[in-house]
Amino acid sequence: MPRRDHAFADRDDAAPLDMLAALFEARGWPCEMISDDEMTGEIAGAWAKYQLRAIWRGSDNVLQFLCLPDIRVSREKRGAAYELLSLVNEQMWLGHFDIWSNGDMLLYRHGALLGDDGMLSLDQAQALVESAVDECDRFYPAFQFVLWGDRNPREALDAALVDAAGEA
Template sequence: MNTRHATIEETDDAAPVEMLGALFEAHGWSCEQVSDDEVTGEVPGSWTTYQVRAIWRAEDKVLQLLCLPKVTVSDDKRKAAYELLALVNEQLWLGHFDVWSQGNVLLYRHGLMLGDDGLLSLDMAQMAIESAISECDRFYPAFQFVLWGDKSPREALDAALVDAAGEA
């Protein structure tokens, strides 16, 4: 990892990939800067460890954040998974869940539009990662219930939201 990450101060803004690399490093999460425009790492959640990828599109000033909970949707569960996706996405204010067509992998995706300077603050980076992990943790049980527990999408969502409400 680039040693410049360690020099980012709490009040500094930085290039998005550099800031996220520094954030991962500060938390002790494994990460790799794939390119100047992409960083990937692993972040522990309540249910599993999530692969988090961030891809910077400089021309649009957009940082795309992907969080993958290591869940694959089998062909026989695809219809139920898509129905659950629709129900889950109704619950979200930011980002959305999707099934990636390459490999049928479940993912959470959120795009952050940055200002003209294209810089990311430490607070914004922290909030973006926390939000992605929080949403994945909140709905992970629902996907488990549908994909492995043979619950209907509505039953799975209701059970997951009741469980989440009980954890406070």
């Protein structure tokens, strides 16, 4: 069972949820342990607050990391949203976007396969959080353009990527 005392400052790595909880605590981000294998937290991105969830599966040393930008996809917009998902996912090297069938929520998901020891370093923890938030920030406008602006998926993606490239 993972430790919850966060007293591993002298180590380079720790049990995945311990390391993530310590990172959240150090940054002043709210988080809570849902169970021994799951935690949740919240981070403000450029466009919205994102709920982050980490789920540890120790049997195969996989940490599933989810970022939910609180975007719901209505039934009438689902076709366009799935078309945009495929265009967005072509742009991604790590992780992918999906629509959660339970609640029609948009989410970013990344599965990290950890080594045989099942430990997570601080650098890995920071990279997981930063990449999830960065990707949600990067594509949030495209989803807004499709879901609320009635743009077609290709236009929405092009506009979002041009806007993101123009930010200082």
